[in-house]
Amino acid sequence: MSSNIRGMRHGTVDALHRAVALHAPPKADRSGLELPLFALRAGDRKERVYEDANCRVHIIPSTLGAATQHDKDVLLFCISQLVAARNRGLTIIPRTVVIPMAAILTYCRRGTGGADYERLMHALTRLRGTTIRTNRITGGREITDGFGLIDSYRIVRSQKGQRQEEVEVTLSEWLCNAIDDLDVLTLDPSYFALRSGLDRRLYELARKFCGNQRSWPVKVTTLLHKSGSRSCEKDFRRKLRQIIEADSLPSYRLELDSRGDRVTILARAPDRPSAAVSMKPSIGCQGASAVWARIVENL
Template identity: 35%
Template sequence: MAAHTRQPSERGKLDLFRALPGDFAARDAQDLMAYPFFSLSKSHRIAPIDFTAGDVSIRVEAVPDHGMATIWDADILIWAASQIVEARDAGLRTSRLMAATPYEILMFVGRGTSLRDYQRLKAALDRLQSTTVSTSIRQPAKGRRHRFSWINEWQEKTDGDGKPAGIELIVPDWFYRAVLDDALVLTIDRAYFDLTGGLDRWLYRLVRKHGGRQREGWRFDFRHLHQKSGALSPFKRFAFELRDTIRRQPLPGYTLFLETEIGGRVLLAFEPSPACGQAVDRLVLSGTRTIVPSGTRGSCYQEPKQGLTCGNKTWNRVLNLESNQQSNFEECARDVQKLIRDTARGLGTAAKKSAGPAISSAPRSPETAPEPPLLPRSGGAR
């Protein structure tokens, strides 16, 4: 019987990359910013995330022992991405096997360094390792999926005297390849680490990914945002929290707006914050007389008080059709249908005029003179 040959572990095949010292730019992977990969709550989540949009499919699963990795746990991946990009740009060799001290990681992501913070870091590493992801993103063949965990493995190291000597972790190949691609990484504001709410953190990453530094900003449908977040909360609660976020304006570098269309469709719009201190109305209406709540009449949640925010716009922004086709597909369809109806109505009117009797050129008496047409009502600017 042939002797069984033990296969070398993944750790033995990888070179060790030691974390770089210093305080440098924070980078995030665009795929992680655009799609629902993490729990937005610190509570123990077991329910999976299932997201499908076009050719993109994502399923995130958790185990009962640790629960799903949260958006706060993702700070470790931001640290890893920042290290890899910084080393690559400096001409250094990078690797998926990374070594650092807990102190270095905690300081980079703006956390404390107490014993409790160290314990939370270890719990975050456990959640990242035990959470599994299956996705079709960046797969060569349609229908294929890549399955991985956010951290393949991690371990604490000790020196010869048994004292702690840092930790080593291995990031998955799917994540590593995305980070090495310049087109798939964005620099984020370090003030992001100061955001305490899960929805605020998720929204900043989404805004940074889709809006970037576009002067005119972008906008999203509320219901599309609810689907894209992967949150367990019902839509009514999600819309309430989103409106409160617009009221508080917590996102560094961006201003949020609430836009309501004539048909009642509620949109979140955002753009880079202006340097001026001029304030305008936060609620921008597209021809509506009243604000349309989030699809319901009554609610146990009170609407946040309206306030003022920076900016110089009083009209709805142009649709971000190229970057956000999913959110605006329904609106495009409605616009096309309206155009068809208006064209048909105009052709019918022209046909009736051409077939009607000749109009007398005799002047009308004052009693039969038609009244001047009414001026069109001023609606919200588009």
């Protein structure tokens, strides 16, 4: 989409999102699945760095910790609703959306009690506070960009009951650009039923790199790096064996070779589906430099 059209969306509030499409399939931005931008559990305050020859990605948490895999539900909801609105004819993707808070909780299979609203507010704070900083070399120069997972949020409460009614979220430009370009992947709705952050991250990697292919073989060390797990190799293998035993990932299952050095992620047979939605095939692996160069070019 041309830059002048993209520029028109700044400061726009999308009124379509007051009528939420609760049955819209979950969507994730494809590029954002490349690296573990989200912590696997709450309270992780350690900075993380991922790099290759041409690009360095630095994830900097706030004092409340990094945004988690469960905090990401807010972004998945926003992407899903914007894609649904785009499919209904929306031509300019707005950066700011107005969302009933109860709709987010319901869509993501959460409760709607006071504690659930409080956790959602903490999630928004961590999403706002986590900073992504990229360094890339291009044309003999080093370029540093910094941006957040969301730009801002505003919660509107009922004056009588002090109940949070809706939230206004301003998304990052790179995320809106991904929606503009339909650079998204459909997730199985059962993703929201996965309670472990590692289970969620492994499903994301399976969805991106295996897609609708029959299988994706990967070294345990590579999977450990891409997962964002803080575990040592030994503990990570133990967790993988537990996940294999539980066999709870939607659409995919895992196999570990006899030496424990390689994992194969396999798509489940069509006659034994766990997926509730159809999914587009993955475009395959991309290096961190290619993915993040494309993101920052659109900022």
